[in-house]
Amino acid sequence: MQIFVSGLSYRRDPGAADRQYDIPSLAADEIMNWMEELRALVGATGVVDQAQDMAPYLTDWRGRFTGRAAAVVQPATTLQTSQVVQLCASRGVPVVVQGGNTGLVGGATPDATGQALVLCTRRLNRVRRIDTANDTMTVEAGCLLQHVQEAALAQHRLFPLSLASQGSCTIGGNLATNAGGTQVLRYGNARELTLGLEVVLASGAVWDGLRGLRKDNSGYDLKQLFIGSEGTLGVITAATVKLFALPRTRLVCLLALPDLTMAIGLLQRARDAAGPALTAFELMSGLCVRLVGRTLGQQRPPFALEFPWLVLLEWSDHEDEASASRQCESLCAAAIEAGEALDAVISRSLSDCAALWQLRESIPEAQARTGGNVKHDISLPLGSMDRFVTETEQALHALCPELQVLVFGHLGDGNLHFNVGTREGSPVSMAFQREEQINDIVYAGVGRYGGSISAEHGLGQLRRTLAQRVKQPLELEMMRGIKRALDPQGLLNPGKVI
Amino acid sequence: MQIFVSGLSYRRDPGAADRQYDIPSLAADEIMNWMEELRALVGATGVVDQAQDMAPYLTDWRGRFTGRAAAVVQPATTLQTSQVVQLCASRGVPVVVQGGNTGLVGGATPDATGQALVLCTRRLNRVRRIDTANDTMTVEAGCLLQHVQEAALAQHRLFPLSLASQGSCTIGGNLATNAGGTQVLRYGNARELTLGLEVVLASGAVWDGLRGLRKDNSGYDLKQLFIGSEGTLGVITAATVKLFALPRTRLVCLLALPDLTMAIGLLQRARDAAGPALTAFELMSGLCVRLVGRTLGQQRPPFALEFPWLVLLEWSDHEDEASASRQCESLCAAAIEAGEALDAVISRSLSDCAALWQLRESIPEAQARTGGNVKHDISLPLGSMDRFVTETEQALHALCPELQVLVFGHLGDGNLHFNVGTREGSPVSMAFQREEQINDIVYAGVGRYGGSISAEHGLGQLRRTLAQRVKQPLELEMMRGIKRALDPQGLLNPGKVI
Numbered sequence: 001m002q003i004f005v006s007g008l009s010y011r012r013d014p015g016a017a018d019r020q021y022d023i024p025s026l027a028a029d030e031i032m033n034w035m036e037e038l039r040a041l042v043g044a045t046g047v048v049d050q051a052q053d054m055a056p057y058l059t060d061w062r063g064r065f066t067g068r069a070a071a072v073v074q075p076a077t078t079l080q081t082s083q084v085v086q087l088c089a090s091r092g093v094p095v096v097v098q099g100g101n102t103g104l105v106g107g108a109t110p111d112a113t114g115q116a117l118v119l120c121t122r123r124l125n126r127v128r129r130i131d132t133a134n135d136t137m138t139v140e141a142g143c144l145l146q147h148v149q150e151a152a153l154a155q156h157r158l159f160p161l162s163l164a165s166q167g168s169c170t171i172g173g174n175l176a177t178n179a180g181g182t183q184v185l186r187y188g189n190a191r192e193l194t195l196g197l198e199v200v201l202a203s204g205a206v207w208d209g210l211r212g213l214r215k216d217n218s219g220y221d222l223k224q225l226f227i228g229s230e231g232t233l234g235v236i237t238a239a240t241v242k243l244f245a246l247p248r249t250r251l252v253c254l255l256a257l258p259d260l261t262m263a264i265g266l267l268q269r270a271r272d273a274a275g276p277a278l279t280a281f282e283l284m285s286g287l288c289v290r291l292v293g294r295t296l297g298q299q300r301p302p303f304a305l306e307f308p309w310l311v312l313l314e315w316s317d318h319e320d321e322a323s324a325s326r327q328c329e330s331l332c333a334a335a336i337e338a339g340e341a342l343d344a345v346i347s348r349s350l351s352d353c354a355a356l357w358q359l360r361e362s363i364p365e366a367q368a369r370t371g372g373n374v375k376h377d378i379s380l381p382l383g384s385m386d387r388f389v390t391e392t393e394q395a396l397h398a399l400c401p402e403l404q405v406l407v408f409g410h411l412g413d414g415n416l417h418f419n420v421g422t423r424e425g426s427p428v429s430m431a432f433q434r435e436e437q438i439n440d441i442v443y444a445g446v447g448r449y450g451g452s453i454s455a456e457h458g459l460g461q462l463r464r465t466l467a468q469r470v471k472q473p474l475e476l477e478m479m480r481g482i483k484r485a486l487d488p489q490g491l492l493n494p495g496k497v498i
Numbered sequence: 499m500q501i502f503v504s505g506l507s508y509r510r511d512p513g514a515a516d517r518q519y520d521i522p523s524l525a526a527d528e529i530m531n532w533m534e535e536l537r538a539l540v541g542a543t544g545v546v547d548q549a550q551d552m553a554p555y556l557t558d559w560r561g562r563f564t565g566r567a568a569a570v571v572q573p574a575t576t577l578q579t580s581q582v583v584q585l586c587a588s589r590g591v592p593v594v595v596q597g598g599n600t601g602l603v604g605g606a607t608p609d610a611t612g613q614a615l616v617l618c619t620r621r622l623n624r625v626r627r628i629d630t631a632n633d634t635m636t637v638e639a640g641c642l643l644q645h646v647q648e649a650a651l652a653q654h655r656l657f658p659l660s661l662a663s664q665g666s667c668t669i670g671g672n673l674a675t676n677a678g679g680t681q682v683l684r685y686g687n688a689r690e691l692t693l694g695l696e697v698v699l700a701s702g703a704v705w706d707g708l709r710g711l712r713k714d715n716s717g718y719d720l721k722q723l724f725i726g727s728e729g730t731l732g733v734i735t736a737a738t739v740k741l742f743a744l745p746r747t748r749l750v751c752l753l754a755l756p757d758l759t760m761a762i763g764l765l766q767r768a769r770d771a772a773g774p775a776l777t778a779f780e781l782m783s784g785l786c787v788r789l790v791g792r793t794l795g796q797q798r799p800p801f802a803l804e805f806p807w808l809v810l811l812e813w814s815d816h817e818d819e820a821s822a823s824r825q826c827e828s829l830c831a832a833a834i835e836a837g838e839a840l841d842a843v844i845s846r847s848l849s850d851c852a853a854l855w856q857l858r859e860s861i862p863e864a865q866a867r868t869g870g871n872v873k874h875d876i877s878l879p880l881g882s883m884d885r886f887v888t889e890t891e892q893a894l895h896a897l898c899p900e901l902q903v904l905v906f907g908h909l910g911d912g913n914l915h916f917n918v919g920t921r922e923g924s925p926v927s928m929a930f931q932r933e934e935q936i937n938d939i940v941y942a943g944v945g946r947y948g949g950s951i952s953a954e955h956g957l958g959q960l961r962r963t964l965a966q967r968v969k970q971p972l973e974l975e976m977m978r979g980i981k982r983a984l985d986p987q988g989l990l991n992p993g994k995v996i
Contacts, residue, residue: 209973213950217726319821452714458715
């Protein structure tokens with residue numbers, strides 16, 4: 001058997017990003033031996049190599065990407081993971097790491113060659129340790145995010161990472177993609193929540209970087225390389241993450257706004273009034289909210305009139321509820337007085353909070369029910385948000401008057417989900433047919449204002465070619481240098497990110 | 499002239515860390531040309547090459563390291579910095595970046611060969627932009643930290659990085675060393691405050707990564723490599739940093755504690771009660787505080803009795819002062835009731851706050867007045883703090899009964915300044931003569947409990963060999979791989995960190 005020759009994926013010519021990898025095929029008897037070797041390492045139940053059993057691992061959650069694989073392997077320990085990766089390294093077999101398979105950019109779906117092994121982390125699912133004195137928790141990569149949250153809660157601690165898919169995504173996937181979610185404004189992205197990592201490197205060697213230290217300047221901060229690199233630099237097998245004090249009170253306000261500029265003013269006001277008590281500041285266009293009402297039934301904002309924009313603001317306080325309510329009311333009153341908000345409601349109970357969040361969280365499902373749309377997950381400096389939205393909408397309408405923009409997102413983090421569909425009554429195919437031109441318009445605006453083409457979803461396969469086009473050549477070159485240094489054979493998640 | 503051959507500094511044999519670099523000497527006329535080239539790039543005033551003028555740049559702040567240099571160059575723009583580094587790359591000249599020269603580990607002091615250029619960033623001192631809507635600020639590397647704080651304050655915003663040397667250290671140095679300081683508990687290290695960087699790479703190429711985005715998952719997060727790498731991977735020329743809302747109130751409590759275990763209990767209680775309002779939790783041993791009183795005069799804690807440990811707790815609130823006072827009082831009362839604290843005072847004015855902080859911040863000066871001591875800047879998981887201190891003190895007394903440990907530091911971050919001197923009346927030389935054995939004892943304990951040999955000061959020259967000894971070989975190998983990828987000639991700050 002030939003060994004995969006390193007470096008092929010790093011040619012600098014423009015077409016390199018789109019070429020398949022030059023990986024030699026295995027003869028049938030070699031495949032048999034190879035599967036036996038894997039079974040010897042992880043046990044028979046840990047290897048899935050029948051087509052029908054592999055299928056769920058070979059298509060991404062949104063159904064946009066389908067690949068093939070030699071097998072799906074589920075190691076149960078770090079040692080097994082190390083042995084599997086070592087075997088792959090010696091045979092030149094690419095490794096595609098997969099957690100809950102909930103990614104939105106095809107980052108965990110293998111390519112079409114069928115040469116890769118899908119390394120599923122779901123059996124690495126132990127909570128290794130909760131250290132309440134240190135306010136840290138060490139968990140294995142395959143733990144479900146919700147499981148991690150619940151384990152923290154059982155010790156009266158908060159693990160703040162929170163996303164729509166938390167019931168099925170894994171913490172390993174969250175770290176590999178530097179997940180964002182709804183609490184970034186206060187607690188940061190997955191990166192900021194991580195103190196230490198255990199990583200199986202491309203060679204199969206295990207790096208034990210599971211430190212529970214809030215300060216460590218004893219050399220390069222290597223964990224940063226693996227967080228957000230989408231499985232292209234190493235296989236995260238465990239992490240030590242930060243825990244926090246549970247807030248005593250949580251209030252949610254929903255505010256109706258006359259325009260988007262006012263949302264930025266309101267954010268500044270809320271930041272000043274609440275400081276770290278401001279734990280979420282979510283934007284929804286009136287269109288999004290009306291779509292939720294139309295497609296999902298009773299979900300409607302509790303306002304008499306319809307407004308162009310709504311903001312959901314979450315206030316988490318360590319004092320009592322009365323104090324938080326008082327401060328929230330005073331913030332809303334000041335915002336209305338200043339003309340930043342037209343109307344406001346404040347939750348009076350936990351079920352109120354849940355209902356208001358539900359409105360926000362139903363938006364993706366409502367969009368899916370109408371046939372979907374052309375999605376963008378962008379970030380922008382806050383001061384340019386308003387101009388970006390106005391100019392981009394105008395350009396899109398000039399392209400096709402039937403296009404309709406559905407904007408929502410984590411405004412407090414500068415992150416918009418800027419989705420382009422069509423007006424009610426027009427087929428969504430009118431948008432999908434123009435996908436390329438729509439993307440050109442949106443990403444030109446993002447570039448003009450110094451934004452990012454991927455705020456929280458990552459690049460995966462979906463935005464890899466785009467990244468090659470819009471990122472500075474010097475930056476791509478540095479990324480390739482890092483990739484070569486850590487994965488000289490180019491076997492970790494080939495065809496993704498870089 | 500020969501070009502420096504790359505890779506020499508990365509031999510894996512154990513002695514490699516201690517060998518000098520094999521850099522060819524320049525003949526006298528070559529030196530002349532080379533100085534002329536530099537003057538042509540940065541102007542005559544930007545090049546210092548006379549021995550007496552260079553002296554202040556060639557010895558570190560603590561006076562532990564003195565080196566030699568070909569010249570000290572002070573570029574005034576990023577372009578000039580790029581041109582200087584490019585010239586050095588073409589001539590194989592090492593580059594040692596220096597900001598305010600306030601580092602504590604000799605990281606900005608050149609070696610003894612006299613071949614290196616000291617690149618001083620102090621003329622790169624513009625505040626390029628303050629964006630209040632986006633809550634960000636773009637500053638050049640040579641800005642003094644205090645200048646950055648003041649520029650933020652002038653816009654009613656907070657830049658929270660705060661250290662004793664803020665009047666003379668530069669923000670570039672803070673980022674290159676991932677500085678910590680007194681507000682890490684709430685706001686994080688310099689790393690967590692940074693959104694974007696502009697970096698001159700080893701080749702002289704300028705990487706413009708000055709993004710003001712709180713979310714950006716469009717590829718590897720390259721800025722993380724440069725933060726904390728102490729000038730060994732690139733020259734930071736500017737940064738975009740986060741700003742925060744100014745707290746409305748700031749209170750300081752001083753609590754007297756019966757033992758160190760109680761300090762951990764008190765920290766947990768304070769975290770739960772205050773949440774993000776807890777902005778500092780500093781530990782001081784009674785010995786440290788008595789030393790301040792003895793050597794600096796009137797500085798004494800406002801307690802009738804002397805206690806073995808004191809904690810300084812800072813509470814920063816976005817509500818009014820009355821509310822913060824009420825909460826602080828209730829926290830102190832509960833701590834006393836639980837036996838965690840024996841006595842407590844709470845500031846009633848800003849001058850009270852300043853006086854209490856002054857007590858904490860005078861400790862290093864008081865130690866210097868008594869002839870200094872053997873210093874360690876370590877971090878540990880909080881639950882092991884007490885055992886570490888007890889066991890290490892015992893081992894040190896077994897080594898020499900005259901040794902005395904002076905412990906203080908940022909307990910909330912798990913960071914202790916664990917300094918070993920001698921009892922009053924015994925000469926400090928008794929400690930310095932045993933420096934190596936003392937270090938062995940301290941770092942053995944740090945290793946036993948999974949701590950770090952450098953929490954906030956970095957490795958520089960002082961702790962480089964130690965790092966080679968205590969860090970995992972795999973981790974050192976990864977660091978060398980990163981270094982090779984970004985600085986293939988090994989010209990950036992040779993002999994430091996790795």
